[in-house]
Amino acid sequence: MRNWKYIFIALVIMLFAQSVQAEEAAAKKLSYDERMKIIENQFFAAAQEGKTIKGVLVEGNSLFNGTTAPQNHYEKPYAKEELRPVKFSAERNSKVFLLTKDGTLYYPTPPKGERISQSMNSPRIPRVLTEAQKKGPKLKPWATLVPLVGMEVEVFGEVYPGYGGIKGIYIESIKFEGDPQFEKQD
């Protein structure tokens, strides 16, 4: 084992080779920037045709048991004292819905056909940035639903008929103002 250090170096190389190999496989398809560009173009084209959906993200438990009534105040769905509890509930995995100005409720779902899925509060959704946002302080190119509860967002995705008046939506991309996770909320 005199030259064991070389075994160690070989191990590290093997480890990284594994990711590089997979990287290359992915690169043969589309790069991250190319994918983001397509998502952006898709979003803005849909927005021009009026195919995106604007709404506020609301927390399901308090909406359905009547503790809050965000449907009555679209501009400011939650009072100051309501916002913290609904965000806590959302991060405890209470379901988040998209509520539009006309009162339609959308339930975020995975794409049609996906049989085993996870809570849609968790996955990262590609965030579309406007030119002004790109020029400003760097923003993450993705978002998840929980930090956006109570905010107005614009989404692009597949809409499903759903059930009982509540529609399903697979959100492919999302657009919103600001960087809510850094906002101090008393």
Next chain:
Amino acid sequence: MAARKIISMKSIFYTAVSLVWIFGLSAIGHITMVLIEKNNPAIKFNFGKGCFVAGLIIIYLTRFLKSDGWQSFIGIMGGFGMWFSWEYSLMYAGERMGVTYAWNGSYPEYRLMEWSAIALVMVFTYLMYQESVRCNFIYFLRRKLRLMRGVVATGKIDNYGPRTAFEYIMITWTFYVLLMLGYDEQLFGAYSWFTYLVFLASFSVFFYLCYKLLSYDKFGPNLKYAIPTVTILWNDVEILSKWGMLKEPWVHINWPIMSVIIAGFAVSTYLIVKDLRKRKKEMIESKDIV
């Protein structure tokens, strides 16, 4: 306690190189995770498994090393690999159990890690009473709290590699838990007195640890003690980024800054390896670190 030495240019050099190396390692670890998540998230759990196996093998391989310098250098890599794998396993658990991001942006895997706090305290309690543990902070607690009934174990340490790996894991674990408890809006909050206190304490303790680090002039102890020093500074980096005051170059992939960090890491790796090889040639035996 180590005999207090006069701070020499040599010890300043060793301290600087060790700090740059540990900082670079953490930054490269972070950017690797970010790049995988960004470009090919499908491989992340296999990468995590790979890190676990590599970490375990690396720690085992340290048994073939004599010098404490080589053992510490390689031991850190072992600990680093195992730590990576734990983070990935928590990511997987988060997906399986539907753990969401917190509304202040904390990631699911760290929200899960927060609740390993009691496990951390249990392991730490064991370490406090484990006679052969030579950690300076634990020594301090033993002395001040009068914890030990008898004398602690002394004598030569031969397994620096696994010890350093474990040190890396414990320190990283401790500070992640501390930060996550601070960020938890239902306990304290990102803008709470607790987070401000952690920020201020970390900033002050970093300089104290740097001063202590300057009394060592060999890569063995320097690397080992650079782990808590850099990790304490990392608390401030994390808190500043939580407050939105710092855009971490490894999260937002700022290649100009990352290039400097990677270059620093490469140069410091070269200097460490060169020094360790030179010491081996000169047949300088390492002394015990207490």
